[in-house]
Amino acid sequence: MKRLANWRLVSLFAMLALALSGCSGKPFVSALRPAGEVADIQYDLMKLSTYIMVGVIVVVMVVFIIVFFRFRRKDDTIPKQVEGSHTLEIIWTVIPILLLLILAVPTVAATFKLADVKEMDKKNSDALVIKVRSHLYWWDFEYEKQKIVTSQDLVVPTNEKVYFDLKSLDVKHSFWIPAVGGKLDTNTDNVNKFWLVFDDKRANEAGNLFYGKCAELCGPSHALMDFKVKAISRDQFDTWVKDMQAVKAPEKAQTxxxxxxxxxxxxxxxxxxxxxxxxxxxxxxxxxxxxxxxxxxxxxxxxxxxxxxxxxxxxxxxxxxxxxxxxxxxxxxxxxxxxxxxxxxxxxxxxx
CATH class of the missing domain: 2.60.40.420 (Cupredoxins -  blue copper proteins)
Incomplete structure (x- = not known):
């Protein structure tokens, strides 16, 4: 009865975990709903590794079941003792190496591609570079070339590379927009850099609003360190930049x-x-x-x-x-x- 109760408890937790894994009242907050080039690459790598792992599990389980039934002990006779098969040993050594290569090659290639930020470091580059600065427990975003600083709501154009320069001004945090890509630490002693692309079609589906999170445990309000991303067309973004640049003095009260x-x-x-x-x-x-x-x-x-x-x-x-x-x-x-x-x-x- 005790074992049955334990199994019931395990089953209950498994069902709750499955149900909670699908809970989200926020649109496009999941890394499993990619909304940009980086997210697509990362999602494809997750699928590839999952397929490989599931394939290995299935093959091992099939072999296990075959061996279990075909070679189960039927009497007290001791079977013939052998040292092993060189052919089998070669096979089960070569197969993991091949699987590792299948997983490693696209992973390494993607890593180098996503780490390529040469464009943002060029002197006369036209790339959009945003300096992200993390704080306890909020974010600010500096568009250095445009001479704009804003907070909590990140505004970006769609369908082009947006480069990010990441640093923390207090403790370690981590910048993450689950649906679009990331995550990358914001450290106090060095600057991290990477890029993202926001897909316009998926942005429209999400109401042009994505959710960002801090992905590094940073204090009692870590889970509440959210920011929002407004992904809009390049024309709308340029208009927003001009409107922000036009503000030279505090807005006057209207009432x-x-x-x-x-x-x-x-x-x-x-x-x-x-x-x-x-x-x-x-x-x-x-x-x-x-x-x-x-x-x-x-x-x-x-x-x-x-x-x-x-x-x-x-x-x-x-x-x-x-x-x-x-x-x-x-x-x-x-x-x-x-x-x-x-x-x-x-x-x-x-x-x-």
Whole structure:
């Protein structure tokens, strides 16, 4: 009975694991739904290795079953003792070598292809290079040639190589967009580089929005260190860049309530948060850039993008992201002050 209970428990966990493996309320958040050239290459390698492993298991199981039934002991007679077959030994030595080569050759070729970032290092290159900087527990993205810095929402053009320059400004993190490719560590002592391509058709299927994650355990809010990727056409991207570059001063409040919020922001928040997209030195990146906060898809990367959730976040960020760097950095605010500040922040937009 005890063994039966254990088997039932194992079966229950196996069914739960299978069910949970398919759970995701977010579109294109799985590496098994590739949405770009890098993801396609990595997915093909996963399929190849899986086919090889399954093939080996099937062959071994067939041989095992044949031997089990054909050569099972029928009496007490001791079978003839032999040293072995040189032919069989050669076969089972050569086959693993061939399988290893079948797996290794495309893997090594893909590794060199995905590591080729010569284009981004050229002096007069036209390549789009984005400097990704990771923090506890948020991301900022610097388009150095375009002289733009933004946070949490990464904007990229589709159907072309986008190069990434990765570094961490506190502890080790890992930059990963599951559906498009990656992942690669962001370290404090060196820069990692790689490239991705965002497929336009699959981007349209996903509503032009992909999900990014931190894939390196970095602290109590590691699982909440999300960012969003807006994959749009090159024309739309160029328009976005021009709109961001046109912002030379903080957006003016459009209503009396927003004006009150701007005044609160300038007294309590401006010391950490920028509201212009011009490039800042790394030492000044102590909080997310809020230039186009009103156009973003999430508050703090995880909450619904509306005034209520924004006020909840400002009121007590520790509740939503334990160990974050924002907790305790500003005075407590009344409900009226929170209303005004939320009104101002939600009005920070660069596009109509």
């Amino acid at each position: 009396d309530l927003a004006a009150q919020g701007q005044d609160i922001f300038n007294k309590s928040c401006i010391g950490c948060h920028a509201v212009t997209p011009d490039v800042k030195p790394e030492a000044a990146r102590i909080a997310p850039n809020l230039t186009n906060f009103g156009e973003r898809s999430r508050v703090a990367g995880i909450l619904k993008h509306d005034k209520e959730e924004l006020k909840n976040w400002i009121k007590n960020p520790e509740t939503y992201k334990p160990g974050n760097e924002m907790t305790g950095k500003y005075p407590e605010m009344t409900d009226a002050e929170l209303d005004a500040l939320a009104e101002y922040l939600m009005g920070l937009k660069v596009q109509d």
